[in-house]
Amino acid sequence: MEKKSQKLEADLRSSGKKHAERIQELQRHQQQAFQSFQDLEERISAVAARVVHLGEQLEGVNTPREHAADAQRLMGYFSEFLSGNINSDVLTNPHRINETADVVRKLHLIAQELPDSNFQEVKLSILNQYKKVEKELLNKFRSAGENNDIEQMQLTAETLSRYQNYQLCVDAYVEEALRQIDVDESIFEQITSLIDGKSSQISKVFNSPEQVLGKLIQSCYDNRLGEFIHHKLDPLKRKNLELYLSECQKLYEKTSALSAALSKHRPGSDSTFTKKLQRSVFDDFISSYLTDEEMFLKKRSKELLDRYYERQGHEKRGLGSEMASKVGSIFGSDNRKVEILISEELAASVLQETHSAFRRCGALSPSNLIAENGLKIFNILLEFLIKQHVQYAIDFGLTQAPSAEPKTEPDMSMFLLVQEANTVWHLFEKQFNDDLLPLTAQSPIHAEAVQARKSMKDAMETSMDSALEKTITSAIGYAKNILKSEQKRNDFLSDELASQATPACRTAVEYLHKVISSMKKHLDGENIDLILIALGGKFYTLIYEHLQAFQFSSMGGMLAICDIKEYRTAAKSLNSVLVDSKFDTLHALCNLLIAVPENLRQVCTGDQLANLDKNVLHNFVKLRTDYKANNLQRLFT
Known part of the structure; x- marks a missing residue:
């Protein structure tokens, strides 16, 4: 391994x-x-x-060889013009018009450098040929345009671009395009369709397509659209200002939509190009817009008011202090019904007119004058609807207010008058917020509008408060008359035990319920609460002072307590804690009329009476028939 x-x-x-x-x-x-x-x-x-x-x-x-050859050829062509014998194919063959144009243009440039003394005739001959070729090129361009021959149009336009009157080529193209537009109601759609269709063609034909497209759009506005708008508006302005303003707004909004649709082309990269053209087209109408608007709105508002008062059979009159006293003497009968001269229908008509005016103001006013013009329209609304109609109606109603102490049941129509005035004011404020506020919100002028509204509201509220005060005073005065005429001197001197309130009390309470019902029917919001409290305070004072005019036996005191219960029950419908408290105290005071002498001191120091002034207690005890017999004065000394 x-x-x-x-x-x-x-x-x-x-x-x-x-x-x-x-x-x-x-x-x-x-x-x-x-x-x-x-x-x-x-x-x-x-x-x-x-x-x-x-x-x-x-x-x-x-x-240099090519330049020399070109120069040689040009000299040959120049010689032909010099001799007057023009026979070269390039100068005479109509099928070679683009080559001819190039040669003649160059000869024209050369001829301009030559002195007139020796070459006047040949220079004139070349100039004539130059113009002739230019004209033939324009005709050829037009012909190609009619046949929609894009290639030939492009070639001819390219050749003409080096000629002096090249702009005539652009003008010819624009002129031919404008012939496709009919001056009728469909002109806006026609222009949009034309520009969208010609845009790509212009890009192919011309070297500077943006300039040509801008020229075409401008011609559509200045010529065709301008002609259509003047044709529509000029006769209306002379004959019918209302239709004129309405049609002007309609056409302006349609033109705005057209401008927005064409802005995508942005000739010269100017996104505001079409807006400028639009302002130019409408300049004659916009420059006088506010004058026309004010004239129409004042006239229409006056017509609406005059028509309303004519239907009512009422002749408006100044309501200065002297006139008010005269009118009051005529209409001052307590049982005469107050004439209500406020119309919600009229208000709706006036507000509809100003609503349209505010819309026109936003559309037709120059941007820097929208807020100012809006304020002027608002002032017209304030003058005619609020001052000349609502405030006048309140002031006129005040001249008819019933007297403070009527002998017959007074008319309560003032409550309806206040209701109608409040209804119209709410409609007015809604238009302020919906129509005026968007026009002025970003301008210092808005503060002026708010102040004008506040001043008018304060003046109206002062007048309405006066109307309500007079009506309540009259109602309490009539209740006083009921008690005075129906309450008998010996009602509270009876020795019989009472089982129900006196007839005078029942009649007064029945009338009070009627007044309260009318108030609740016609008043709402903070108004009703404050007015009911005011009524309750006056009613309490009336009953308190009424009781002070009578003498009370023990059984009479019981009857007085029965009356107070009725009054207190009626007062509870006012939904006021303060008024309820006053009548509770008055009920406690009436106990001083029925308490046995030895218990009076204890009653006076009870919870409800302990904080009252001693004189108030003493004055009530003085109403007892046994005041002197039992020497009750000693309790307060």
């Missing part, structure tokens, strides 16, 4: 040695091959340099 192992190791060493020698030999061959490749690359580079040098030498020789 050991011998076999040694033999294998010897064989392995022998193989390793042979392998290493083979690798070394391959490395030598690789180095030789790499060196051969480098030598070959250097030789190729040298040959290439010689070829380039030779080519430059040949070109240096050939170019």
Whole structure:
């Protein structure tokens, strides 16, 4: 085994040695091959340099030769013009018009350098030929366009691009394209279709496609679209301002959609190109937009108001203090129904007009004037709807307010008047938020609008508060008249035990419920809570003062307590803790009318009466018929 192992190791060493020698030999061959490749690359580079040098030498020789040949040919053609005998095929063959154009253009450039004194005639001849060729090229371009021969159009346009009146080629193309547009209601779709279709064609035909496409779009706006818009709007502006404004907005919005659709072409990389064209087309109308809008809106608002008052048979009049007193003397009858001159239908009509006006303002006003114009429209709305209609109706209603102490049941229509005024104001505020706010929110002008709204709201609320106060005062005055006329002097002097409230009390409570029902029907929100509290306070004062006018026997005191329970129950429908507390105290005071003399001091120090002024307690005790007989004054001295 050991011998076999040694033999294998010897064989392995022998193989390793042979392998290493083979690798070394391959490395030598690789180095030789790499060196051969480098030598070959250097030789190729040298040959290439010689070829380039030779080519430059040949070109240096050939170019002057070609220039000389061209010059020789041009001199030959020039000689023909000089002699007046033009017979070369290149100058007379109509099928070689592009070659003719190149030759004539070069001769024209040469002729311009020659003095007029010796070459006037030949220069004129070449110029005439120049114009003739140019005209033939334009005709050929038009013909190719009619046949939709793109290749011929491109070749002709390329030739004409080196001529002075190349722009005529562009004009001819645009003119031919515009013939495809009919000036009718479908013009917007036609323009979109035309530009989309011609865009790729222009890219193939002209060297400066963006300029040509811009020229075509501009011509569509300035000529066809401008013609259509003026044709639609000019007659309307003279005859019907409402239709004119509506149609102007409609056309402007359609044009805006067209501009957005065409903006993808962006001629000259100007994304606002079509917007500028749009402003140019509408400039005559937009420059006078606000004047037209104000004129229409004022006229329409006045017409709506006049029509409403005419239907009502009402003649508006100034409501200064002198006029108000005169009107009040005419309408001051307590049982006359207050005339309500607020119309939700009228308000909706006026608001619809201003809604349309705000929309037009956003579309037709220059961007830097949108907020300012929006404020002007808002002021018109404020003037006609709020000042001349709502505020006027409230002020007129105040002149009809019932007296403070009516003898007959007063009209409660003031509550309806306030409800109608609030309804219209809510509609007004909704339009303020929905239509005006988006126009002015980002402008300092918004603060002016908010302040104008606040000032008007404050003035209205002051007038409505006055109307409500007068109505409540009149209602309490009538309740006072009920109690005064129906409450008998000896009602509370009876010795019989009472089982129910007095008739006067029941009548007054019935009327109070009627008033409260009317208030809840027509008022809501914070208004109803505050007004009910005010009514409750006045009603409490009325009952308190009413009781002070009577003398009470013991059984009469019980009857008074029955009345107070009725009053207190009625007052609870006002949902006021303060009013309830007052009537609870009044109920406790009435206990002073029925308590036996020896218990009066204890009653006066009870929970509900302990904090009352001693004079209040004393005044109530004075109402007892036994006040002097039992010397009750001693309890308060």
